[in-house]
Amino acid sequence: xxxxxxxxxxxxxxxxxxxxxxxxxxxxxxxxxxxxxxxxxxxxxxxxxxxxxxxxxxxxxxxxxxxxxxxxxxxxxxxxxxxxxxxxxxxxxxxxxxxxxxxxxxxxxxxx
Amino acid sequence: xxxxxxxxxxxxxxxxxxxxxxxxxxxxxxxxxxxxxxxxxxxxxxxxxxxxxxxxxxxxxxxxxxxxxxxxxxxxxxxxxxxxxxxxxxxxxxxxxxxxxxxxxxxxxxxxx
Numbered sequence: 519x520x521x522x523x524x525x526x527x528x529x530x531x532x533x534x535x536x537x538x539x540x541x542x543x544x545x546x547x548x549x550x551x552x553x554x555x556x557x558x559x560x561x562x563x564x565x566x567x568x569x570x571x572x573x574x575x576x577x578x579x580x581x582x583x584x585x586x587x588x589x590x591x592x593x594x595x596x597x598x599x600x601x602x603x604x605x606x607x608x609x610x611x612x613x614x615x616x617x618x619x620x621x622x623x624x625x626x627x628x629x630x
Numbered sequence: 631x632x633x634x635x636x637x638x639x640x641x642x643x644x645x646x647x648x649x650x651x652x653x654x655x656x657x658x659x660x661x662x663x664x665x666x667x668x669x670x671x672x673x674x675x676x677x678x679x680x681x682x683x684x685x686x687x688x689x690x691x692x693x694x695x696x697x698x699x700x701x702x703x704x705x706x707x708x709x710x711x712x713x714x715x716x717x718x719x720x721x722x723x724x725x726x727x728x729x730x731x732x733x734x735x736x737x738x739x740x741x742x743x
Contacts, residue, residue, distance in 0.1 A: 522673075551730065559736075560636075560719065560734065561733045608673050610673075612731075615662075615725040615726075615727070616662045616725035618664040618666075618676035619676070621674045623672055624671075624672070624673050
């Protein structure tokens with residue numbers, strides 16, 4: 519099994535719908551992150567969590583919310599999806615600040 | 631906060647040639663610099679990293695160099711192969727701040743057979 523698992527892998531949803539993207543990890547890491555990647559652009563941080571009780575906004579948090587249900591689970595929600603939220607979403611984990619991140623395989627979200 | 635700039639945004643090389651990607655960072659406290667490779671349809675994967683107490687690190691055909699004074703670091707790929715075609719990201723973090731990585735904008739590398 520993958521260290522960082524994202525579900526679903528692909529999703530098409532309609533404008534205005536609420537959608538949840540899920541991330542689970544078996545690395546035992548405390549730190550988890552949600553990134554968004556648009557075509558031709560880099561990785562932009564949406565939210566991050568350094569432990570179960572810690573949630574922080576990233577650079578593009580508007581229109582998104584997160585839930586850290588357990589050390590191993592970090593979910594991203596779009597409360598009311600809009601077409602410009604169509605993108606590739608990645609979850610990542612890390613242990614200490616000086617360690618590299620482990621990324622999931624991504625969720626391709628299309629909002630129509 | 632930290633700002634990381636990455637150049638070029640696209641790079642096309644002939645198979646067997648070398649490829650170099652350069653990044654600059656703004657926070658002089660940054661001391662950990664990883665590089666990620668993202669293949670089509672996959673998440674980014676860590677391929678090499680360097681810490682501020684060394685100037686160069688090699689792993690087979692890839693190497694990373696760091697110039698702390700100039701605040702820039704580079705990825706070098708020698709003897710490029712078609713499987714090196716991917717998007718590459720640099721990143722930086724000041725670990726003492728306990729914060730998070732700041733990523734560069736990415737470089738799309740195409741190795742032509």
